[in-house]
Amino acid sequence: MKQVLLxxxxxLTSFVFAQTTDYKSETLNLFNExxxxxxITIGEEAIVKNKSSYEIEYRLAVAYYNLKKYFDSSKHFxxxxxxxxxxxxxxxxxxxxxxxxxxxxxxxxxxxKKFPFHLQQKINAKSFEFIDYISTEGGxxxxxxxxxxxxxxxxxxxxxxLGYNLRINHAFSTLSQDYIDFDYNQKEYYINANLNLSKxxxxxxxxxxxxxxxxxxxxxxxxxxTNNNVTGTKEGKINIFHIALKKQWNRFTFMPNITxxxxxxxxxxxxxxxxxxxxxxxLNAFNDKLWLGLGANVLNKDNENNTILNAKxxxxxxxxxxxxxxxxxxxxxxxxxxxxxxxxxxxxVFNNKISTTFGYYLTPKFLWYVNYQFENAEDLPxxxxxxxNTFITGIKFDL
Numbered sequence: 001m002k003q004v005l006l007x008x009x010x011x012l013t014s015f016v017f018a019q020t021t022d023y024k025s026e027t028l029n030l031f032n033e034x035x036x037x038x039x040i041t042i043g044e045e046a047i048v049k050n051k052s053s054y055e056i057e058y059r060l061a062v063a064y065y066n067l068k069k070y071f072d073s074s075k076h077f078x079x080x081x082x083x084x085x086x087x088x089x090x091x092x093x094x095x096x097x098x099x100x101x102x103x104x105x106x107x108x109x110x111x112x113k114k115f116p117f118h119l120q121q122k123i124n125a126k127s128f129e130f131i132d133y134i135s136t137e138g139g140x141x142x143x144x145x146x147x148x149x150x151x152x153x154x155x156x157x158x159x160x161x162l163g164y165n166l167r168i169n170h171a172f173s174t175l176s177q178d179y180i181d182f183d184y185n186q187k188e189y190y191i192n193a194n195l196n197l198s199k200x201x202x203x204x205x206x207x208x209x210x211x212x213x214x215x216x217x218x219x220x221x222x223x224x225x226t227n228n229n230v231t232g233t234k235e236g237k238i239n240i241f242h243i244a245l246k247k248q249w250n251r252f253t254f255m256p257n258i259t260x261x262x263x264x265x266x267x268x269x270x271x272x273x274x275x276x277x278x279x280x281x282x283l284n285a286f287n288d289k290l291w292l293g294l295g296a297n298v299l300n301k302d303n304e305n306n307t308i309l310n311a312k313x314x315x316x317x318x319x320x321x322x323x324x325x326x327x328x329x330x331x332x333x334x335x336x337x338x339x340x341x342x343x344x345x346x347x348x349v350f351n352n353k354i355s356t357t358f359g360y361y362l363t364p365k366f367l368w369y370v371n372y373q374f375e376n377a378e379d380l381p382x383x384x385x386x387x388x389n390t391f392i393t394g395i396k397f398d399l
Contacts, residue, residue: 023051027059036063054084058091065094071251071288074098089119096123102288104248106167106196113164129399132159132167137394139371141177144387148379149178153392167194171341179347180382184214190341192242200248204257206340208240238263242340244276251288253280259336263345272301272334280312289316299335306332324357348384351376365398 023046030039043060046052061076077095080086092115099108112125134157141151157171173188192206214234244257259274280293293312298305310328317323328337329352336343344350353376359369373390 021045021051023056024053027056031059031062034066036066039063040067054080054086057084061091061094065098068101069284069288070098070102071282071284074102074104075250089116092119093123096125102282104200106165106194106202107199107248109161110164110196110199126161127164129161131399132161133396133398134158135394135396137369137392139390139392141373141388141390144389145384147180147382147384148386151175151177151388155394165196168192169194180379182214182216184212186213187211192339192341202246204242204244204246204255204339206240206242206244208238208242208336208340208343210238210240210343210345212236212238236264238343238345240336240340240343242336244339251282251284253278255279257339259340261334261336261343263334270301270334272299274299274308274335286315290314297335299332301332301334306330306335308332308335310337320361322359324359326355328353328355346377347381348377348379348386351378367396369394369396 021042023042026042027039027046030036030042039059040063043052043056043063046056047060057076057080061073061080064070064073064076074095077091077098080091081095092111096108096112096115099105099111109125109127112120112123113127115123115125136154136156138152138154141153143150153173153175155171155173157169159170160168162168169190169192171188171190173190174186175188176185177183188208188210190206190208192204195203195205197203212235214236216234238261240259240261242257242259244255246253246255248254255278257276257278259272259276261270261272261274263270274297276295276297278293278295280291282288283290283292291312291314293310293314295308295310295312297308297310299308308328308330310326312327313325315323328350330344330350331352333344333346333348333350335350353373355371355373357369357371359367361367371390371392371394373388373392375388375390376385377388378385
């Protein structure tokens with residue numbers, strides 16, 4: 001009887017141990033074999049069951065990285081630093097590239113500040129570039145009615161990297177249009193700064209200056225009359241001040257911002273204050289290739305509030321190509337967009353617009369893109385409803 005009992009206890013113990021997974025051994029074998037999907041399943045199970053260790057989480061982070069799931073990879077490399085207090089060349093380099101390839105270049109540069117010199121040399125992280133990139137674009141905005149002529153547009157931009165925490169972007173633009181009974185030329189200068197306060201937290205102040213030269217035209221009731229006469233010239237200016245605070249938690253971004261604008265001289269003086277909130281999320285279900293964004297703005301103008309909404313989507317078609325879609329519903333004018341980079345100050349009311357951009361990297365540093373926009377607008381004083389079709393193409397070169 002005693003022998004039977006001992007055999008039973010031995011068999012039960014063997015069965016229990018047989019059912020216990022050796023996570024270290026399992027993940028090591030899968031790591032050496034390059035079976036990343038299965039390694040992720042085993043590694044995540046170990047974390048849920050509190051059986052993880054530095055070695056297991058390191059292998060898990062590398063598996064995510066090799067499957068190009070850079071948000072998940074960075075999360076686990078961050079855990080290694082926080083939970084195990086381990087920083088070495090391997091974890092630091094992987095975390096740097098996980099940030100870089102998930103679109104968080106400022107966080108990548110920020111952590112490289114603490115890298116040992118030989119690792120900084122290896123990844124070639126540059127904290128100072130007086131000219132980081134240059135870009136230029138141009139296009140035409142085509143009106144659907146004869147009395148409103150086409151608008152021409154040209155822009156040149158450049159970026160600067162001024163340390164581990166600071167990037168500055170500049171843009172110079174010109175546009176001109178012949179609109180019913182006047183024509184105007186507009187020159188613009190835009191500057192913003194991206195100040196990385198800490199990992200995942202960025203302060204974005206911006207300033208946008210617009211100078212307007214407007215010529216009133218007498219056409220004796222006929223827009224096609226070749227004897228149009230300039231009857232008066234007006235100069236105007238718009239000063240736009242903007243500040244935003246962007247916070248990123250892995251795939252999720254949250255950015256409250258405020259914009260104040262002051263317009264003088266061309267028409268009545270106009271002051272507006274715009275309160276905005278922009279949200280964004282990268283979808284894991286699409287292997288992090290699809291990013292979705294939503295924005296809500298409240299524009300206070302002439303003691304009236306207008307609501308402006310937008311929706312955005314960015315899809316990575318391939319490592320070289322992307323598609324960006326954006327829809328704006330406004331039913332107003334004198335509002336800003338994209339950290340005050342764009343300002344709508346048309347006399348007509350901007351109802352809504354859909355925009356699509358296709359971009360292709362001809363080389364890792366040379367981007368070409370083309371943009372199409374379809375806009376519905378309304379001129380209330382002249383009782384006109386019309387549309388714009390806009391075509392823009394541009395290039396950007398990273399130095």
